[in-house]
Amino acid sequence: MLKRFVSAGLVFSHLLSPFTSSVFAQTAENAGTPLAEKSLSGAEPYTRFQNIDFLTFDEILTLPEKPSPSGTLGDKLKKLWTAPIISNEAYYDGARAIKPVVPLLGPILRVASWNIEKSMNIGRAIELLTSKEAFEKMVRTEEIKPDSEEYKEILRQRGRLVQADVLILQEMEIGLKRSNYLDAAREIAKSLNMNYVYAPQFLEIDPVLLGLEPIALEEGGDDKEAMDYYRADHEKYKGLFGSAVLSRYPIKSAVIFPLKHQAYDWYEGEKKKIGFLEKSRRLGSKTIFNNEMTRELKVGGRGFFRVDLDVPELPEGTLTVINVHLEIKCQPEGRARQMHELLSYIRDIKNPLIMMGDFNAAPTDISPTSVGRTVKRTAKNPTTWLGLAVNAVTPHGLVINTSRGVSNVTKNFNDPFAADVKVVAPNALKPMFSLIRNFQFNDGYTFDFRGNAARSIGKKDERLANSNQRGFKGFKTTFSVKRALGVVGKYRLDWVFVKAYTATAESGTWPYRFAPHFGETLEEMNTGLIEPVSDHHPNVVDLPFEEPRL
Numbered sequence: 001m002l003k004r005f006v007s008a009g010l011v012f013s014h015l016l017s018p019f020t021s022s023v024f025a026q027t028a029e030n031a032g033t034p035l036a037e038k039s040l041s042g043a044e045p046y047t048r049f050q051n052i053d054f055l056t057f058d059e060i061l062t063l064p065e066k067p068s069p070s071g072t073l074g075d076k077l078k079k080l081w082t083a084p085i086i087s088n089e090a091y092y093d094g095a096r097a098i099k100p101v102v103p104l105l106g107p108i109l110r111v112a113s114w115n116i117e118k119s120m121n122i123g124r125a126i127e128l129l130t131s132k133e134a135f136e137k138m139v140r141t142e143e144i145k146p147d148s149e150e151y152k153e154i155l156r157q158r159g160r161l162v163q164a165d166v167l168i169l170q171e172m173e174i175g176l177k178r179s180n181y182l183d184a185a186r187e188i189a190k191s192l193n194m195n196y197v198y199a200p201q202f203l204e205i206d207p208v209l210l211g212l213e214p215i216a217l218e219e220g221g222d223d224k225e226a227m228d229y230y231r232a233d234h235e236k237y238k239g240l241f242g243s244a245v246l247s248r249y250p251i252k253s254a255v256i257f258p259l260k261h262q263a264y265d266w267y268e269g270e271k272k273k274i275g276f277l278e279k280s281r282r283l284g285s286k287t288i289f290n291n292e293m294t295r296e297l298k299v300g301g302r303g304f305f306r307v308d309l310d311v312p313e314l315p316e317g318t319l320t321v322i323n324v325h326l327e328i329k330c331q332p333e334g335r336a337r338q339m340h341e342l343l344s345y346i347r348d349i350k351n352p353l354i355m356m357g358d359f360n361a362a363p364t365d366i367s368p369t370s371v372g373r374t375v376k377r378t379a380k381n382p383t384t385w386l387g388l389a390v391n392a393v394t395p396h397g398l399v400i401n402t403s404r405g406v407s408n409v410t411k412n413f414n415d416p417f418a419a420d421v422k423v424v425a426p427n428a429l430k431p432m433f434s435l436i437r438n439f440q441f442n443d444g445y446t447f448d449f450r451g452n453a454a455r456s457i458g459k460k461d462e463r464l465a466n467s468n469q470r471g472f473k474g475f476k477t478t479f480s481v482k483r484a485l486g487v488v489g490k491y492r493l494d495w496v497f498v499k500a501y502t503a504t505a506e507s508g509t510w511p512y513r514f515a516p517h518f519g520e521t522l523e524e525m526n527t528g529l530i531e532p533v534s535d536h537h538p539n540v541v542d543l544p545f546e547e548p549r550l
Contacts, residue, residue, distance in 0.1 A: 046088040046250045046310070052080060054175075055203070057234040063205040064212065067267045067299045077203075081300060084254045085198040087189065095193045097165045097248040099313075105517060105544040109311065109319070112164035113356045113494060115479075115536035118171050118241075119179035125533050126191045129162055138529045150524070157525035160540050166309070167194070167246040170325045170358045170536075175238025176204060177230070185244035192246065197307050199256040200242040201325065202266060202300035209239070241298070243323045243357070245307040252308040252318065258301045259341055263327040263334025264367055266298035278368045290483040293366070302327050302338060304345050313545040314514065316351035324357035324495075329367035335360060336432035343439050350443050352514055353499040354543075358536065361416060362491050363428050414492040415474030417463060436497060448500035448515050454550050455512070457520045467496045467516035467541050476521040478537050494521075496541050512550070517542045 059073055069077065099107045116125050127134040135158055136146075144151050172185045189196035207213035211231035245254075274282075274295075282293040305323040324342070326335045339359075346353065411418045416429035417437075440446050451465030460470040469476040474492065481489035498516045519541040526537045 044092070046091060046252065047086045048088055048092055050084075050086040052083050052085050052198075052200070054238050054240075055080070057232070057237050060203065060205060060237070060239055061210060061212070063203070063299055064207050064210070064297065067205070077299070080200055080203070081303060082257050084200075084256050084305075085185075085196075086251055086254055087186070087197075088195045088250050090189065090193045090195045090248070091250045093193065095195070095248055098163050099165065099545075100163045102542060102544075104550050105542060105548045106546045107313070108517075108545065109166065109313075109514075109543045110160070110164045110540060111166040111168065111321075111354055111356065111496075111543065112161055112538050112540045113168040113170075113358075113496065114538040115170040115325075115358045115494065115534060116172070116184070117534040117536065119173040119176070119182065119184035121531075121533045122179060122182055122184045122187055124531075126188060128158065128533060129188070130191055132158075138531075140528060140530050144528055150528070154525050154528045157520070157522040160520065161522060161525070161538055164540060165248045166319075166321060166354075167192075167244075168321060168323050168354075168356050169244045169246065170323070172198060172242055172244045174198070174200075174240040174242075175236055176241070177209070177232055177237075181233065181236040181238075185246070189244075189246050194246040194248055195251050196244055196246045197251055197254040198242060198244045199254070199303060199305045199323070200240045200300065201303055202241040202298040204239040204241055204296075204298055205267075206270075206295060206297040208295075210237075241300075243305055243325050245305075245321050245323055247307075247309050247321075249309040249311050249319070252310050254308070255306045256303050258303045259338055261334075261337045261341055262301040263330035263338060266296065266300070266329075269329065269367055270295050270297045272368065274368050275370050277371050277374065281369060285481075288483070288485070289481040289489050291481045291489075304342055306346070311352075314352055318351040320346075320349050320351060320353040322346060322353065322355040322357075324355060324359055326358070326360045328360040328362065329365065331365045332361075332363065332428040332432060336435060339432050339435055343435060347442050349441065349499075355447070355497040355499075356495070356539070356541075358493055359432075359495045360493055361429055361432070361495065362493060363412065410473075413473050413487065414471060414477060414490075416492075418474070441499065445500055447497045448510075450500075450510070450515070455517045455548075457518055465519070467498055467519040468539070469519055469521045477523060478521050478539060479535055480527075482535070494536060494539050496539055498541070498543065511547055512544065513547045514543045514545065517544060517548070 053076060055073075055076065059076070062069065062073070068074070097109075100110060101107050114125075116122065124138065128138065132155075136155075139151065139154060141151075144154065167188070169185065169188070173179045174183045174185075175181050185196050185198045188194075208230050209232060245251075285291045285293050302325065305325075307321045307323065309319045309321065310317065311319040322342070326338050346355070411425060412427045412429070416427070416433040418427050418430070419425065420427040420430040436447060437449060448467065449464050451460050451462045451470070453459040453461050456465035457469045458465075462470055464475075471477065477487075477490040477492055478494040479491045484490050496516065496519055500510060500515060519539065521537050521539050523537045526532045526534065
């Protein structure tokens with residue numbers, strides 16, 4: 001029986017009217033732009049709206065016992081993972097890109113990525129994005145005074161985020177009680193007057209969420225009250241968990257399909273009864289980090305998600321966005337296999353491309369553990385045997401091994417490019433990032449890994465600093481558990497990679513037109529709030545349409 005802790009009350013999202021802030025006003029350049037002319041055939045040039053065929057609640061109820069149905073329901077479920085929601089309604093309502101102008105860069109395309117934790121705070125995210133006044137009320141002004149530099153920095157970061165013409169979002173839900181049954185991507189898109197695409201990844205079928213299974217509470221708890229708390233509304237429940245791309249540029253096309261390599265099975269893996277070791281780990285996570293780990297029974301899987309946008313400022317007229325959300329419940333090599341597959345899909349793309357999102361680049365595996373699995377993995381780990389050998393040959397083995405372990409953790413902290421010294425000082429994250437670093441498109445171009453003091457936040461000359469903000473060690477943190485212990489519980493999970501497509505073959509130089517500039521992690525904006533909007537922080541990057549004057 002599943003054990004859950006029941007909190008007091010739901011998070012009810014409240015939505016604002018479409019934005020009126022001047023920061024979203026159309027520029028003089030595009031304010032009067034007429035709607036696109038219809039094609040010669042009379043058809044509209046972009047899909048106005050395409051919905052998906054949701055499963056009914058009765059259909060969903062059959063999945064906990066039969067997750068791979070055949071027949072009509074099986075076909076409907078397969079289509080769910082390949083047919084996105086597409087909406088260009090904002091375009092046909094007259095919405096156009098902001099195209100902010102930045103000193104020395106000129107007009108730019110600003111792109112932001114944000115994992116908004118299970119869509120539980122979508123209402124507050126919308127307030128943050130649409131109302132400066134509402135945002136200021138969210139800041140912890142008792143500690144962060146309005147006349148302080150810290151407060152000004154928080155406002156500056158928000159100012160960058162709200163002018164993004166492309167938003168790449170993860171953990172977008174449709175029809176789940178924990179997010180008040182909202183269609184999260186659509187609500188944000190409507191509030192910002194943006195076009196959007198939604199790609200489902202999973203269907204939540206946990207019996208607790210469906211009201212099929214009682215909940216084991218702590219001693220003295222009210223089981224019936226808890227079941228009433230979790231019981232789903234049969235009319236509103238859709239159960240979808242996925243990703244979205246929002247854009248002020250029209251959407252040309254979108255492609256989604258499940259990755260062949262699923263590094264974790266969210267049905268079979270979560271269905272297993274947990275033992276003493278996993279119960280202890282979950283209790284420790286709750287007690288120490290205030291992070292609750294529970295069963296999450298799902299069907300579906302991680303998918304490849306490509307969106308092509310109509311960006312006339314580019315010579316090719318197209319920008320490809322790859323929204324990344326790799327598996328979290330696996331070891332790093334599982335994500336490396338997923339990245340290898342993803343890269344194989346994009347190799348032929350010739351136009352500008354941004355690959356951005358939640359790579360879940362953590363050094364650990366948070367899938368349910370057991371004594372047997374721990375023993376097996378420990379025995380297969382050559383570093384374990386090195387430690388035993390050191391203990392055997394020197395009386396100071398414990399001190400040496402402890403020192404080596406601490407040193408290696410420090411070396412690897414938030415830096416997937418740190419040296420990977422097999423056995424002695426391994427870096428499990430490096431193989432996936434080496435794949436990206438060494439990847440070459442079929443047209444000869446690669447991802448832009450440059451770091452220049454004049455083009456990066458913090459004036460860093462180090463690798464990838466132009467697109468991903470560097471920190472005091474490695475790269476800046478993008479994720480934190482609810483109660484981190486210093487740097488423990490903080491990771492760089494979210495990343496930005498931009499195809500460097502403007503190299504001049506004759507000269508061998510690499511211009512900076514539509515190259516990443518001032519990649520930034522908006523940690524202060526999120527953690528400066530009375531309650532952070534998400535356990536992830538947004539990332540932004542600027543891409544100039546013209547060669548910058550820097």
